[in-house]
Amino acid sequence: MARVDFFPNATARRRFWPKWSRLYWQTVPVTLLLVAFFVVPVVMLLGISFLDGRGLPSIEHYRRLVEVPLYGKVLLTTLNVAFWTTLLSVVGAYPVAYLLAISRGSTRNWLIILVLLPFWTSFLVRTFAWIVLLGRKGAVNQMLMAIGITDAPLQMIYNFTGVMIGMTHALMPLATLTLLAVMEGIDPNLTKAASTMGAKGGTRFWRIYFPLTMPGVASAALLVFITSLGFFITPALLGGPQDTMIVQLIIFQIREVLNWQFAGAIGVLLVITFMVIFFFYDRVFGLSVMGGGARAPKPAPRSSIRRCCAHVGKTITRALAYVTDALIGICSTPRMTRKSGAAGSRAGLYLVCTLILGFLALPTLFVLPVSFTSEAFLTWPPTLFSLQWYRLVFDSPVWLHAAARSFAVALVTATVAMLIALPCTFALSRNNFAGKSALFGLVVAPMIVPNIFIAVGLFFLFSRLGIAGTTFGVILGHTVIVIPYVIVTVLAILKGYDRNLDHAAATMGASGVETFRRVTFPLIRSGVTASFMFAFIISFDELTIALFVTGGRITTLPKLMYEDALLSVSPRLAAVASLLLVLMSILILISELTRRKGGTRLGK
Amino acid sequence: MQAATRTRVTPFGRRGFLTASAATVLAAPFVKTASSKGRTLTIRDPGGPVGEAYKKAFFEPFSKAMGINVVGVQSSHGPTGEIKAMVEAGNHAWDGALLDMSDVVVLTDNDYLETVAGPAGLGPNASEIPPDLRGDYLIGAMGYATVLAYRSDTMGKKPPTSFADFWNVDGIPGARSLRKHASGTLEPALLADGIAREDLYPLDLDRAFKSLDRIRKNIPIWWTGGAQTSQMLRTGEVDCLITWNGRAQVAIDDGAPVTIVWKDAMFSFAGFAILKGGPNVELMRDFIEFSSAGERQAEFVKHSTSGPCNPRAFDFIEPKLADILPTNPRYFPDMFVMDARWWGSNSAKAQERFESWLLG
Numbered sequence: 021m022a023r024v025d026f027f028p029n030a031t032a033r034r035r036f037w038p039k040w041s042r043l044y045w046q047t048v049p050v051t052l053l054l055v056a057f058f059v060v061p062v063v064m065l066l067g068i069s070f071l072d073g074r075g076l077p078s079i080e081h082y083r084r085l086v087e088v089p090l091y092g093k094v095l096l097t098t099l100n101v102a103f104w105t106t107l108l109s110v111v112g113a114y115p116v117a118y119l120l121a122i123s124r125g126s127t128r129n130w131l132i133i134l135v136l137l138p139f140w141t142s143f144l145v146r147t148f149a150w151i152v153l154l155g156r157k158g159a160v161n162q163m164l165m166a167i168g169i170t171d172a173p174l175q176m177i178y179n180f181t182g183v184m185i186g187m188t189h190a191l192m193p194l195a196t197l198t199l200l201a202v203m204e205g206i207d208p209n210l211t212k213a214a215s216t217m218g219a220k221g222g223t224r225f226w227r228i229y230f231p232l233t234m235p236g237v238a239s240a241a242l243l244v245f246i247t248s249l250g251f252f253i254t255p256a257l258l259g260g261p262q263d264t265m266i267v268q269l270i271i272f273q274i275r276e277v278l279n280w281q282f283a284g285a286i287g288v289l290l291v292i293t294f295m296v297i298f299f300f301y302d303r304v305f306g307l308s309v310m311g312g313g314a315r316a317p318k319p320a321p322r323s324s325i326r327r328c329c330a331h332v333g334k335t336i337t338r339a340l341a342y343v344t345d346a347l348i349g350i351c352s353t354p355r356m357t358r359k360s361g362a363a364g365s366r367a368g369l370y371l372v373c374t375l376i377l378g379f380l381a382l383p384t385l386f387v388l389p390v391s392f393t394s395e396a397f398l399t400w401p402p403t404l405f406s407l408q409w410y411r412l413v414f415d416s417p418v419w420l421h422a423a424a425r426s427f428a429v430a431l432v433t434a435t436v437a438m439l440i441a442l443p444c445t446f447a448l449s450r451n452n453f454a455g456k457s458a459l460f461g462l463v464v465a466p467m468i469v470p471n472i473f474i475a476v477g478l479f480f481l482f483s484r485l486g487i488a489g490t491t492f493g494v495i496l497g498h499t500v501i502v503i504p505y506v507i508v509t510v511l512a513i514l515k516g517y518d519r520n521l522d523h524a525a526a527t528m529g530a531s532g533v534e535t536f537r538r539v540t541f542p543l544i545r546s547g548v549t550a551s552f553m554f555a556f557i558i559s560f561d562e563l564t565i566a567l568f569v570t571g572g573r574i575t576t577l578p579k580l581m582y583e584d585a586l587l588s589v590s591p592r593l594a595a596v597a598s599l600l601l602v603l604m605s606i607l608i609l610i611s612e613l614t615r616r617k618g619g620t621r622l623g624k
Numbered sequence: 625m626q627a628a629t630r631t632r633v634t635p636f637g638r639r640g641f642l643t644a645s646a647a648t649v650l651a652a653p654f655v656k657t658a659s660s661k662g663r664t665l666t667i668r669d670p671g672g673p674v675g676e677a678y679k680k681a682f683f684e685p686f687s688k689a690m691g692i693n694v695v696g697v698q699s700s701h702g703p704t705g706e707i708k709a710m711v712e713a714g715n716h717a718w719d720g721a722l723l724d725m726s727d728v729v730v731l732t733d734n735d736y737l738e739t740v741a742g743p744a745g746l747g748p749n750a751s752e753i754p755p756d757l758r759g760d761y762l763i764g765a766m767g768y769a770t771v772l773a774y775r776s777d778t779m780g781k782k783p784p785t786s787f788a789d790f791w792n793v794d795g796i797p798g799a800r801s802l803r804k805h806a807s808g809t810l811e812p813a814l815l816a817d818g819i820a821r822e823d824l825y826p827l828d829l830d831r832a833f834k835s836l837d838r839i840r841k842n843i844p845i846w847w848t849g850g851a852q853t854s855q856m857l858r859t860g861e862v863d864c865l866i867t868w869n870g871r872a873q874v875a876i877d878d879g880a881p882v883t884i885v886w887k888d889a890m891f892s893f894a895g896f897a898i899l900k901g902g903p904n905v906e907l908m909r910d911f912i913e914f915s916s917a918g919e920r921q922a923e924f925v926k927h928s929t930s931g932p933c934n935p936r937a938f939d940f941i942e943p944k945l946a947d948i949l950p951t952n953p954r955y956f957p958d959m960f961v962m963d964a965r966w967w968g969s970n971s972a973k974a975q976e977r978f979e980s981w982l983l984g
Binding site for chain 2: 088089090093094097148151152155156157158175178256257260261262264269272273274275276277278279280395396397398399476479480483484486488489567568570571572573575583585586588589
């Protein structure tokens with residue numbers, strides 16, 4: 021790979037500046053923000069786990085963690101749930117992301133809206149939708165028994181299957197968007213080239229396309245895995261007695277018995293476990309050394325683990341390629357032309373994607389009609405038709421204010437996060453400097469530490485600063501938790517970005533800013549848009565931070581929905597979810613339309 | 625004291641405090657913190673579907689009676705973490721909070737609350753409340769019962785009338801559900817095993833789990849949120865379960881054929897408590913005395929299904945509404961009051977054992 025250092029020439033005008041100055045403004049804002057509003061409060065909170073009841077240093081809480089088998093068992097359950105959720109989400113998201121990457125125009129817009137559907141249906145409404153649909157007397161069981169496929173109701177929820185349905189449904193959109201961002205950057209000519217060299221379908225996919233999407237797979241898996249570690253409401257509602265997640269135990273200690281020291285100890289256990297997993301994950305996929313592929317002075321595969329895995333990976337993909345090719349060979353008759361074979365695989369893709377998108381859309385298809393019910397409960401089939409639930413929402417200033425606040429908070433959070441995280445991502449991806457891995461560790465840490473600790477720590481800190489219960493406080497808290505998502509998504513894009521393009525622009529006389537505006541940014545735009553959308557969505561849907569940091573003085577939409585749902589899940593929530601759905605879909609359509617007018621598209 | 629006298633002298637109509645309500649709602653955004661204005665009382669309530677009831681029954685009338693501002697702030701259940709943080713940081717964003725009796729035990733163990741009785745002792749309203757429904761740090765305002773509720777359409781022929789029947793899965797068939805929490809589950813387990821109400825506490829954990837062992841295989845669903853139980857009763861997902869009376873009532877109100885069994889139900893109460901070291905402790909004491917009046921509690925009940933703790937409240941409640949309230953003198957003698965003190969010191973241990981038991 022060309023390791024040409026054209027870049028300094030491009031910034032020749034600013035050469036007299038010390039070289040670190042650019043790095044400095046790229047990384048310092050993020051670092052300051054995270055140290056002040058993440059490291060300090062969380063370390064304070066986790067630190068007390070090393071004290072006993074009288075405030076003296078002690079390891080009694082850790083002894084309890086080891087001696088009571090419950091905590092180890094629940095940790096294993098949590099990891100198991102997170103692992104399967106990750107696997108199912110990524111495998112399910114892959115074909116959908118691929119379909120999105122090859123679709124254009126309005127098809128693509130509608131697909132995006134379908135994929136994002138679960139996000140706008142508050143997680144509580146979704147979970148209750150699953151309960152009503154899949155329960156013993158639920159819609160699906162009634163249908164199956166009416167057709168005569170089954171005699172007795174199938175047990176689809178209140179067990180591990182239920183947990184998987186709920187969690188995969190919640191997290192597949194996240195995986196899809198991350199994968200899509202990377203897939204859009206892949207040059208379709210590469211597979212075409214392979215094809216002209218005689219590679220069959222299986223080989224083309226497994227040995228060319230799939231390895232190119234690996235950064236996307238790796239970061240999607242990471243995001244889903246970590247996010248699912250923090251889930252607890254969905255598993256509690258859809259799972260069986262054994263599906264307890266570790267965060268549930270932490271929350272019990274924090275809220276019900278006020279033993280923050282022991283809660284801190286469980287938190288430390290979770291963080292350490294995750295760091296161990298992350299260490300090996302990083303060795304295999306090399307996330308923290310994500311340099312712009314062309315420029316990394318030290319090629320990433322330095323560790324023996326990574327080399328070994330690369331070897332294993334190659335062998336597996338080679339075998340898969342062989343098997344797939346063989347299968348295609350068996351299935352297609354000799355008379356079949358190449359074209360019809362392609363049409364066949366296209367049909368297969370459509371079929372799979374329809375099934376997956378149907379799964380994603382199912383709760384929404386349930387929520388929309390139910391919001392017009394005249395009953396006081398979510399039931400299927402709903403008794404139509406009444407606008408009472410919409411009237412309740414529109415008549416209530418509390419709901420409208422909360423919605424406006426959530427919207428504003430999410431918008432400001434996403435903007436601020438982009439402004440300070442994007443430069444840092446460039447620094448992480450393109451420069452080598454002392455403390456780079458420490459910085460990477462810092463920026464992904466808010467994802468690893470359960471939100472409840474950030475929330476409680478921040479509430480403690482904000483109470484002292486006098487900003488608890490302000491919108492500003494909520495924005496700060498949300499900015500802290502979305503930064504890792506922004507950075508991980510954009511890093512995945514930059515990893516596949518060919519810096520020679522920048523260099524080429526530079527040799528043609530483009531200034532640094534001009535290169536960024538006219539070459540770099542258009543190329544990474546889809547990734548940047550995706551990460552902005554993540555940041556917006558995560559903030560918009562965020563509950564834990566809002567619950568604590570607001571101190572009850574102000575309210576956000578998820579908080580209001582949660583409080584409403586604690587005692588009654590009424591069709592009013594379905595009405596709110598439907599309104600959100602329509603509003604967000606319109607917003608996405610508008611943004612896609614303006615984007616298309618904006619000019620060139622990637623991957624063309 | 626003064627507040628109490630005034631309530632009696634000037635009872636005001638509903639319209640009066642509806643107007644006041646509008647004023648308070650409008651004023652709310654401009655009020656900064658409790659400490660910034662001396663004459664503002666900030667009180668936490670759990671919000672949710674009955675959130676308005678706290679305003680109408682307590683906050684607005686008190687505001688009008690005293691000529692001060694009362695701001696209600698909402699936070700969801702178990703606000704003990706917030707209170708701990710506020711008292712330790714010395715930033716009293718709240719002066720008082722509506723708390724469950726079990727929250728109060730946890731908080732007083734850590735010395736985060738102020739006693740309700742000032743130097744002059746308890747006021748006349750608070751003294752009307754039976755001694756088992758009040759403590760040094762909390763005067764019961766409203767309460768709920770953990771009851772057995774069943775679908776009368778599927779179980780009506782041979783209905784369960786006690787927890788022993790709930791445990792008798794062979795004799796009385798039907799799908800069952802229990803709460804995935806030690807509190808409110810261990811007591812029924814012991815009652816089903818033949819322990820008398822008076823002898824429940826301290827709970828015999830070994831015996832309780834042995835009793836749970838008998839029914840474990842027959843509980844397909846362990847519920848975690850109250851809303852879930854209303855939903856399950858409404859759709860008939862299960863035939864009987866143990867839940868809070870208010871949650872079962874919601875399903876009944878929507879037309880579900882559900883019956884509540886009041887016998888042996890467990891009563892727990894909530895009330896207003898005072899944060900330690902805040903600037904408005906005396907004012908909060910006045911507020912608590914004010915809200916202990918039977919008439920105030922009766923007003924609250926009109927908007928919810930909680931039972932009033934002041935027996936005189938029933939003088940102001942229509943008989944039809946009284947029928948569904950747990951503290952109704954017809955049902956209340958057959959219930960027992962949860963021992964918050966026992967739970968306060970044993971809840972961590974009991975819950976740990978319960979979670980371990982669930983994992984098998």
